[in-house]
Amino acid sequence: MADFNISKHNIVPKHEILTSDQKKEVLEKYGITLKQLPRITDKDPMVKLLEAKIEDVLKITRKSETAGESIYYRVVVKGK
Amino acid sequence: MIIDKIVFGIMDSQMIKKLSVANITKTDLYDQEGYPIEGGLMDPRLGVVDPGVRCRTCGGSIGDCQGHFGLLQLTRPIIHVHYAKIIFTLLKMFCRDCSRILVAEKDLESFKEKGLALKELAKSTKKKCPWCTKEVKKWKFVKPSSFQEGAKLLDATTVRSRLEKITNDDLEIINFKIRPENLILTILPVPPVTVRPSITLQSGERSEDDLTHKLVDIVRINERLKENIDLGAPEFIIEDLWELLQYHISTYFDNDITGVPPARHRSGRILKTISQRLKTKEGRFRGNLAGKRVNFCARTVTSPDPKINIDEVGVPLEIAKELTIPINVTENNIKSIQKNVLNGTNIWPGANYVIRPDGRRKKITDMTKEEIAKELTVGYIVERHIQNGDVSLFNRQPSLHRMSIMGHRIRIMPNKTMRLNLCVTTPYNADFDGDEMNLHIPQTLESQAETDILMAVPKNIRSPRFSGPIIGAVRDHLSGIYLITQDKNNFTRDKFVQLIRSVNTDIEIPNKSSITGKEIFSLFLPKDFSYEGKSKSGNKVIIENGKLIEGVIDKASIGAENGKLLDKLEKLYGPKITRDFLFDITRLAIEYTMWVGFSISISDQDISKEGKEKIKKTIEILRKEVDDLIEEYENGKIKLLPGRSMKDSLEVMIKRKLNKTLDDVENIMTKSLPESNTLTMAKSGARGDLINIVQTAAMVGQEMAMSGRMERGYHQRIFPHFKKNDISLESRGFVAHGFKDGLTPFEFFFDAMNSRESLMDKSLKTRHSGYMERRLVGAMQDMKVEYDGTIRDAINRIVQFTPGEDGLDPSRIERGGINVKRIADKLFK
Numbered sequence: 075m076a077d078f079n080i081s082k083h084n085i086v087p088k089h090e091i092l093t094s095d096q097k098k099e100v101l102e103k104y105g106i107t108l109k110q111l112p113r114i115t116d117k118d119p120m121v122k123l124l125e126a127k128i129e130d131v132l133k134i135t136r137k138s139e140t141a142g143e144s145i146y147y148r149v150v151v152k153g154k
Numbered sequence: 155m156i157i158d159k160i161v162f163g164i165m166d167s168q169m170i171k172k173l174s175v176a177n178i179t180k181t182d183l184y185d186q187e188g189y190p191i192e193g194g195l196m197d198p199r200l201g202v203v204d205p206g207v208r209c210r211t212c213g214g215s216i217g218d219c220q221g222h223f224g225l226l227q228l229t230r231p232i233i234h235v236h237y238a239k240i241i242f243t244l245l246k247m248f249c250r251d252c253s254r255i256l257v258a259e260k261d262l263e264s265f266k267e268k269g270l271a272l273k274e275l276a277k278s279t280k281k282k283c284p285w286c287t288k289e290v291k292k293w294k295f296v297k298p299s300s301f302q303e304g305a306k307l308l309d310a311t312t313v314r315s316r317l318e319k320i321t322n323d324d325l326e327i328i329n330f331k332i333r334p335e336n337l338i339l340t341i342l343p344v345p346p347v348t349v350r351p352s353i354t355l356q357s358g359e360r361s362e363d364d365l366t367h368k369l370v371d372i373v374r375i376n377e378r379l380k381e382n383i384d385l386g387a388p389e390f391i392i393e394d395l396w397e398l399l400q401y402h403i404s405t406y407f408d409n410d411i412t413g414v415p416p417a418r419h420r421s422g423r424i425l426k427t428i429s430q431r432l433k434t435k436e437g438r439f440r441g442n443l444a445g446k447r448v449n450f451c452a453r454t455v456t457s458p459d460p461k462i463n464i465d466e467v468g469v470p471l472e473i474a475k476e477l478t479i480p481i482n483v484t485e486n487n488i489k490s491i492q493k494n495v496l497n498g499t500n501i502w503p504g505a506n507y508v509i510r511p512d513g514r515r516k517k518i519t520d521m522t523k524e525e526i527a528k529e530l531t532v533g534y535i536v537e538r539h540i541q542n543g544d545v546s547l548f549n550r551q552p553s554l555h556r557m558s559i560m561g562h563r564i565r566i567m568p569n570k571t572m573r574l575n576l577c578v579t580t581p582y583n584a585d586f587d588g589d590e591m592n593l594h595i596p597q598t599l600e601s602q603a604e605t606d607i608l609m610a611v612p613k614n615i616r617s618p619r620f621s622g623p624i625i626g627a628v629r630d631h632l633s634g635i636y637l638i639t640q641d642k643n644n645f646t647r648d649k650f651v652q653l654i655r656s657v658n659t660d661i662e663i664p665n666k667s668s669i670t671g672k673e674i675f676s677l678f679l680p681k682d683f684s685y686e687g688k689s690k691s692g693n694k695v696i697i698e699n700g701k702l703i704e705g706v707i708d709k710a711s712i713g714a715e716n717g718k719l720l721d722k723l724e725k726l727y728g729p730k731i732t733r734d735f736l737f738d739i740t741r742l743a744i745e746y747t748m749w750v751g752f753s754i755s756i757s758d759q760d761i762s763k764e765g766k767e768k769i770k771k772t773i774e775i776l777r778k779e780v781d782d783l784i785e786e787y788e789n790g791k792i793k794l795l796p797g798r799s800m801k802d803s804l805e806v807m808i809k810r811k812l813n814k815t816l817d818d819v820e821n822i823m824t825k826s827l828p829e830s831n832t833l834t835m836a837k838s839g840a841r842g843d844l845i846n847i848v849q850t851a852a853m854v855g856q857e858m859a860m861s862g863r864m865e866r867g868y869h870q871r872i873f874p875h876f877k878k879n880d881i882s883l884e885s886r887g888f889v890a891h892g893f894k895d896g897l898t899p900f901e902f903f904f905d906a907m908n909s910r911e912s913l914m915d916k917s918l919k920t921r922h923s924g925y926m927e928r929r930l931v932g933a934m935q936d937m938k939v940e941y942d943g944t945i946r947d948a949i950n951r952i953v954q955f956t957p958g959e960d961g962l963d964p965s966r967i968e969r970g971g972i973n974v975k976r977i978a979d980k981l982f983k
């Protein structure tokens with residue numbers, strides 16, 4: 075199959091890796107540790123595409139009919 | 155200490171010994187004086203169940219000491235029934251001679267990689283040992299706990315020694331985390347007496363727990379077996395005793411094994427052993443851990459009361475004397491609280507308990523009430539009876555949505571049922587054919603405030619399911635308001651004053667000699683309320699500045715689940731005003747129906763001769779048309795519909811004709827039906843539909859099963875009375891008669907077929923939604939919206955960063971987009 079960039083697909087929301095500063099900010103904002111964030115496995119196609127490492131935090135910006143944009147954070151974990 | 159992880163496994167004999175505080179060897183429980191025997195099953199080292207006695211192991215008294223395990227050394231190994239299947243699979247997987255796994259060396263890696271369940275792995279083992287080339291004998295599992303290899307039954311000792319020989323490396327291959335020989339019991343843990351307390355009857359006789367009875371049997375047979383072995387008794391006697399021990403221990407774990415007669419009490423009652431304590435809805439898990447009994451609650455039959463507000467609940471006086479609320483005595487309330495105490499437990503409003511500042515609870519009795527009232531000072535807590543206006547939670551099962559539990563204000567009433575307003579019948583899905591409901595009394599100020607602010611009925615008028623009012627007028631409310639708001643319905647002064655004042659004593663009565671029903675209705679609307687909508691029949695309803703100008707009020711305006719007027723009122727004026735409007739308007743409607751009288755009769759559905767004739771003709775035309783279609787079909791001349799076969803095309807066309815006929819008949823009916831209360835109910839949305847009237851008075855129409863014309867039954871026909879492949883109307887479930895005229899036997903059967911299908915569908919659907927609710931509750935029960943707006947689970951992990959990922963309350967969403975203009979108008983007015 076030809077090269078296919080899944081991030082260009084219209085139902086795949088925008089994924090970004092947070093810088094360590096941004097990551098700290100998010101954790102502080104919610105008063106949590108990494109373990110309390112929702113997870114995403116390192117086998118996830120978007121994680122592979124972004125070459126995100128374990129313990130990186132992804133910021134996911136989803137389009138929403140009701141909210142316009144909704145922001146979600148997920149931490150990369152070792153998956154099966 | 156931080157718990158790093160929890161591993162579930164099986165205790166080995168070492169661990170059981172370590173946990174044990176007593177070795178049980180004696181079959182007797184008590185000596186002649188009635189004291190528990192050391193080494194018996196009620197050994198004082200196993201804990202305390204009698205008040206005043208201290209535990210011999212930890213020194214704690216009743217309540218402090220949770221009890222301690224003992225042990226019973228089994229004379230011979232015993233198979234645990236619940237592990238028998240696993241043991242069997244293991245036996246099959248390993249060589250009986252060299253004890254290696256029956257998988258060739260080269261396949262080991264791939265076997266390990268599979269990561270399958272034990273049962274699946276067992277399927278791919280070899281018939282011949284790849285390590286020592288020994289043939290594998292045929293295995294058979296003999297229920298409930300024996301294993302047959304070839305022709306020989308294995309005893310537990312052999313099984314255990316086989317399992318002992320399995321290497322840890324092989325176990326790792328099949329991902330088996332425990333030593334398999336521990337699946338076979340050599341030591342039986344004896345549970346503490348606290349989990350099997352004995353009760354002393356009034357006669358002074360002791361009655362033992364079922365588990366103790368079972369354990370006594372086990373100890374007795376175990377000792378007998380030992381004696382016999384020591385005496386060198388013949389083999390068959392030993393085998394018999396061993397088997398008996400196996401039976402007792404099996405039934406001790408589970409007294410409901412298929413093929414095993416359940417162990418019984420002397421009285422013939424089946425014993426409740428360990429599995430029976432845990433299993434089922436009433437078991438430890440579902441009955442005591444997942445759901446518990448609570449205090450401060452009541453349950454009775456409910457009945458309707460249109461004269462209490464929609465957020466009230468009528469509570470019988472007898473219940474009010476049992477349910478209490480703790481009140482802190484302060485300087486401000488001490489006088490009134492003293493009155494409660496002086497009334498005692500038997501006169502409402504009284505009080506049942508006081509809690510002294512040192513925390514001691516004291517029951518108020520007729521003897522002590524005066525004394526307690528005198529001693530009362532600030533710092534005391536009095537548990538006083540519930541009174542009018544106290545908040546409560548009212549609930550009807552199945553609790554399928556959040557409106558199944560709502561906050562109601564209490565209103566003490568005579569008689570023995572709990573009363574609720576008919577408007578809240580919809581969210582609870584209640585009727586009064588014997589329905590029972592539960593009442594809970596929040597005990598702390600926090601929970602009372604939460605109930606009032608979050609759960610109260612007015613706050614639940616708007617449903618999050620469809621963002622409209624789920625609480626509204628029903629049944630007679632709708633007939634009544636429909637009749638009042640008819641055009642040209644005039645009331646003379648004496649009539650309208652009486653009508654309005656029977657509902658509301660505050661409303662200003664217009665200074666006129668006669669007013670219309672619409673004007674009466676308008677009196678209850680806010681003065682600046684405007685609304686434009688449609689009635690159920692599709693006509694305009696216009697309200698301008700609190701005046702009903704045009705239209706009739708019915709289900710489409712104020713009905714539960716439908717009322718657009720209520721919707722707007724709630725949106726603009728909030729819960730309290732909507733509640734009072736609804737309360738007033740429904741009483742008004744009921745008052746009016748009682749004035750005019752409202753009863754129905756079979757003759758309401760009599761239709762004129764001409765009407766009947768017309769309907770007959772319409773059906774005749776339908777028959778003709780369908781016959782023509784069938785003829786076309788049989789000659790292959792039928793016009794095909796895109797994407798459909800000949801047969802399907804015919805069916806679709808017949809269905810169209812049927813629908814058209816039904817519409818025609820309905821039209822004829824509307825013209826030829828006399829004005830009646832039955833029709834009023836249908837038109838206002840109180841009960842019944844025009845279709846129901848058509849079905850009773852004129853024609854039932856096509857009976858459907860599995861969303862098509864009838865097709866099932868005999869080979870190529872539904873009854874043997876029809877010709878095969880007859881697809882005419884009559885033989886495929888068309889009912890040309892109405893219920894009032896009576897159905898032919900065939901028609902009747904078709905109707906029964908349809909009814910059965912609907913009944914089954916309904917019962918299956920309720921079962922599914924019930925289970926669905928259980929699963930959702932299980933998955934989400936400890937999810938919580940934190941103050942920072944995040945949704946977190948029980949261990950504070952974030953699930954969502956904003957509720958619903960958009961932060962919108964579904965019950966407050968405006969359907970069809972947000973009306974920016976309306977909000978702007980309101981803001982800049």
Ligand SMILES: [Mg+2]
Nearest residue numbers: 585586587589
């Ligand atoms: Mg019922």
Ligand SMILES: [Zn+2]
Nearest residue numbers: 209211212219
């Ligand atoms: Zn103890």
Ligand SMILES: [Zn+2]
Nearest residue numbers: 249252283286
């Ligand atoms: Zn072998």
